[in-house]
Amino acid sequence: MRDISTTNEIRRRNRARVLEHLIVDGGSTRMELAEACGLSAASATNMVQDLLAAGLVREDGLVPSGAGRPRSFVQAESDAAYFVGADVGESEVTLGLYDLTLRLRDVVQIGASSTSTSPGVIADELSRGLAELERRNIDAWARVRGIGLALPGIVDTNNGSASMLYAQSIGWPPVAISALLPNQGIHVVADNGAKAFARAELRCGAIKGQPDAESAVVVLLGRGVGMGILEHGRIVRGLSSSAGEFGHMKVVVDGPQCSCGARGCLEALVGSDAIAARWYERGGASFDSARECIAHLVRHAADDPLAAEVLDDTVRYLTTGLSNVVNMINPGLCVIGGWLGSELMAARAPQIEAGTKSLALAHPGEQVRVLTSRLGGEAIALGGALIALEQYLETLGEPAPHSASHVPTTSIGADMRSLRSL
Numbered sequence: 001m002r003d004i005s006t007t008n009e010i011r012r013r014n015r016a017r018v019l020e021h022l023i024v025d026g027g028s029t030r031m032e033l034a035e036a037c038g039l040s041a042a043s044a045t046n047m048v049q050d051l052l053a054a055g056l057v058r059e060d061g062l063v064p065s066g067a068g069r070p071r072s073f074v075q076a077e078s079d080a081a082y083f084v085g086a087d088v089g090e091s092e093v094t095l096g097l098y099d100l101t102l103r104l105r106d107v108v109q110i111g112a113s114s115t116s117t118s119p120g121v122i123a124d125e126l127s128r129g130l131a132e133l134e135r136r137n138i139d140a141w142a143r144v145r146g147i148g149l150a151l152p153g154i155v156d157t158n159n160g161s162a163s164m165l166y167a168q169s170i171g172w173p174p175v176a177i178s179a180l181l182p183n184q185g186i187h188v189v190a191d192n193g194a195k196a197f198a199r200a201e202l203r204c205g206a207i208k209g210q211p212d213a214e215s216a217v218v219v220l221l222g223r224g225v226g227m228g229i230l231e232h233g234r235i236v237r238g239l240s241s242s243a244g245e246f247g248h249m250k251v252v253v254d255g256p257q258c259s260c261g262a263r264g265c266l267e268a269l270v271g272s273d274a275i276a277a278r279w280y281e282r283g284g285a286s287f288d289s290a291r292e293c294i295a296h297l298v299r300h301a302a303d304d305p306l307a308a309e310v311l312d313d314t315v316r317y318l319t320t321g322l323s324n325v326v327n328m329i330n331p332g333l334c335v336i337g338g339w340l341g342s343e344l345m346a347a348r349a350p351q352i353e354a355g356t357k358s359l360a361l362a363h364p365g366e367q368v369r370v371l372t373s374r375l376g377g378e379a380i381a382l383g384g385a386l387i388a389l390e391q392y393l394e395t396l397g398e399p400a401p402h403s404a405s406h407v408p409t410t411s412i413g414a415d416m417r418s419l420r421s422l
């Protein structure tokens with residue numbers, strides 16, 4: 001016989017699963033929820049009842065049901081909870097405020113600082129961005145249930161109470177996550193930016209609803225090169241969360257120096273600075289930034305032989321790296337995004353897919369599809385909000401923690417208290 005704690009835990013998990021389905025896949029009838037979440041009709045009805053009592057969902061009209069009674073339609077209550085996703089990017093920090101249905105309600109961008117500045121500068125920008133979001137959304141702020149940071153580097157969460165950021169390639173020493181955003185009074189969680197981006201593609205982007213999404217990789221291309229590996233809807237992390245460090249895959253023995261200190265890394269060949277350097281080495285015209293340079297290459301790929309050559313060489317290195325990933329991981333989908341990924345796919349998508357397939361072993365090469373991310377500029381911030389949402393769903397209805405982890409403090413909202421009393 002199950003003891004009470006096991007029964008409560010199962011109920012808690014089922015409740016979280018039902019709420020997650022309503023958030024990510026939209027409103028449903030109780031019958032649809034039961035089928036989608038693998039629950040009995042009675043159990044789905046009970047879970048919806050719990051969530052209605054907690055104010056996290058609402059009934060919204062009736063839908064016809066053949067000859068039977070019309071069924072009521074259940075939706076997540078958008079204003080019941082909010083999440084902040086923060087993208088610590090190459091040139092700015094972007095913070096998005098998302099409601100419980102993952103709709104972007106406000107966005108703040110801070111600074112022209114780069115990630116090569118110190119952790120203290122980034123901590124200051126994060127604090128300023130949050131203060132601005134709070135000032136502009138004072139009513140919603142009391143219902144912010146989590147902040148998710150998407151960071152440049154390896155975020156090792158395995159130590160629990162001492163989550164650390166290892167951002168070797170931008171020259172930072174190891175940094176405690178708690179040092180980046182102290183004293184917010186809101187639960188703070190963090191992960192690597194590419195892993196956050198992969199969550200966004202899985203829940204809201206190119207992978208959502210795809211039949212071959214069981215195994216997928218999401219590539220983030222910009223100045224840095226990252227990857228999130230997905231297996232059965234979960235991020236593959238490895239022993240200390242560094243799985244997916246695609247940018248530091250070695251593709252040329254004794255190749256160009258990488259920012260990590262090694263030679264021949266993919267990032268030193270297809271990162272935006274490396275592409276611009278290739279253009280300049282071959283006598284290309286000068287631009288104010290690598291981003292402007294690459295926009296020029298893409299715009300003139302058809303009429304400038306040098307631009308075409310630089311892009312073709314970039315594609316050869318990128319597809320070499322991707323084919324290694326295909327052989328190692330055997331993904332069904334490979335999604336390419338980030339500002340540089342979007343540019344390269346705009347100019348060379350057929351070559352990137354064909355090159356990846358032809359360099360990989362025949363069987364996994366035939367299976368993989370290469371897609372372009374369609375999420376916009378806030379995709380990584382959305383991924384940050386999804387990290388915070390995942391954490392919220394994990395703890396929904398749990399007893400209050402005895403002590404905070406790396407989290408400064410945890411605010412306990414009315415919804416949590418209500419579920420605890422169930």
Ligand SMILES: [Zn+2]
Nearest residue numbers: 248258260265
């Ligand atoms: Zn490297």
